[in-house]
Structure formats: structure tokens, C-alpha cells
Amino acid sequence: MTTTSERNLRILLANERKEDLRALGDVLDHLGHEVTPFAVSVAEATELIAREDPDLAFVVLDGDDEHGLALIAETVSYASGPVLVSVRKAESPETIARAADMGIMGYVDSWAPDDLQGAIDVAVRRHREEQRLSEKVAQLESALDRRVIIERAKGILMERHRVGERAAFELLRDHARSSGRRVFDVAQTVLDGHALLPPN
Incomplete structure (x- = not known):
């Protein structure tokens, strides 16, 4: 059975560092996705989710675990689509476990295009299956x-x-x-x- 990759998704990026978001946004843009304005604070994430209604959200964990986890909690609570975590630095297993408990659909520790697209495909399919089960x-x-x-x-x-x-x-x-x-x-x-x- 052949499956197609998920393309042309509206993707929200959230992190405390805009330079990281620009780099990730460039890769996603080249993959054919539309990147919404960046969310740096928790309040910005909530506002952008309400306004943009993204198909998928990436929260980048990059050093400040508590800020990143707060972004994840807010994004999972309000986003209608799946939430992925991108890990830029080595994160503790406890941090990843807490993120998983909040309801993320997966995480990726590489920004290589194939790795990102693979993570997106898995997350979108898991989210759809979860919706069907619900x-x-x-x-x-x-x-x-x-x-x-x-x-x-x-x-x-x-x-x-x-x-x-x-x-x-x-x-x-x-x-x-x-x-x-x-x-x-x-x-x-x-x-x-x-x-x-x-x-x-």
C-alpha cells in the first residue's frame, strides 16, 4: 500500500528564540508547508492558534525547559491539530516524558528535511486515527x-x-x-x- 506525504500544511512554530524558528521555518517552507507567524511567548501561541488555526504545531525545546513545556501545554490545549516537539539540544528523559504526558504526537531531534517530513506524516496520521477513535x-x-x-x-x-x-x-x-x-x-x-x- 502506497501512502503520500502530508504537504501544504499550515504549521505553527513556537519557541523562545526567533532565530531557531526562522531556521526551522525555512526547512518547512522548502518542504511545501506554510509557516504561520512565530510564537515566542505562551500568550502569543494562544493568540496565533486562535487566529491561524494551524494544521500542525512545532514547539522547539531549546534550553529553557519550563518555558518550552508551558508552550507545549498551551499549544496542546488549544490547537485542533497535532503537536510535535523538536529537540535542538540534549533533553532530559523527564522533560520528554512530561511533554508526552501533555499529549504531543511525537518529537524529532533532526531538522533534516526527510526527518521533519517523516515526523509530520506520522503525527498527522496518528492524530487522524485518534480523532476516528474518539x-x-x-x-x-x-x-x-x-x-x-x-x-x-x-x-x-x-x-x-x-x-x-x-x-x-x-x-x-x-x-x-x-x-x-x-x-x-x-x-x-x-x-x-x-x-x-x-x-x-
Whole structure:
């Protein structure tokens, strides 16, 4: 299976040193990406994320770990896309672990074009997969919530009309068909006390 590299992304760069950001920005520009204005402070990162809505963000760790970690925390919190960390100097394992706990999608310690593009490709794909999984979980939770409501409505009908579980469900289903609504919607009205369906 062949895959294509992610190109033409809007990328936010954040670090306390603009000269580093310019150097990284030049490499990303040559790779075909659009680099947003640079963020140096945490406040600038928040403002730029809100204004530019980047597809991906790079936070460069370059000596001041606490400032870099504050940028990571803010960027991960507000960015809609994945966040990568670029490491310019040797960083302690604790710093990288803290960054990972904050939700980064990866890190790269080289600014060679192929290395940067590889890290971007992995981060974007991981982020998309995470979004798909989140959507799937939300769908499953919604389906479970609907099932709980239908089961509770069936219980009310079973008690109210002294019928079995199957007959209670058929009451819900038949009422839904005749009124052009979903079984879940009819079940919700039963729970709300607005519809106590008569037995057939």
C-alpha cells in the first residue's frame, strides 16, 4: 500500500528564540508547508492558534525547559491539530516524558528535511486515527445511552400494561411507525411521562 506525504500544511512554530524558528521555518517552507507567524511567548501561541488555526504545531525545546513545556501545554490545549516537539539540544528523559504526558504526537531531534517530513506524516496520521477513535467511542456511547432509554421505557410499559418485554417493545415500535418517529424518540416520551401507550 502506497501512502503520500502530508504537504501544504499550515504549521505553527513556537519557541523562545526567533532565530531557531526562522531556521526551522525555512526547512518547512522548502518542504511545501506554510509557516504561520512565530510564537515566542505562551500568550502569543494562544493568540496565533486562535487566529491561524494551524494544521500542525512545532514547539522547539531549546534550553529553557519550563518555558518550552508551558508552550507545549498551551499549544496542546488549544490547537485542533497535532503537536510535535523538536529537540535542538540534549533533553532530559523527564522533560520528554512530561511533554508526552501533555499529549504531543511525537518529537524529532533532526531538522533534516526527510526527518521533519517523516515526523509530520506520522503525527498527522496518528492524530487522524485518534480523532476516528474518539468519534467511534462517542457513537458507541450514544448508542448505549439510546439503548438504556429504550430499556427503561420498556420497563415502564411492562409494569403499566402488564405485558412482557417483547410486547412492550412492539408497543414502542408500532407507535414509532404510526407516528413517523424513531423508537428512541417514543421511548424518551414514555420516560418523560408524555406518552403511556395504550395496549393493543
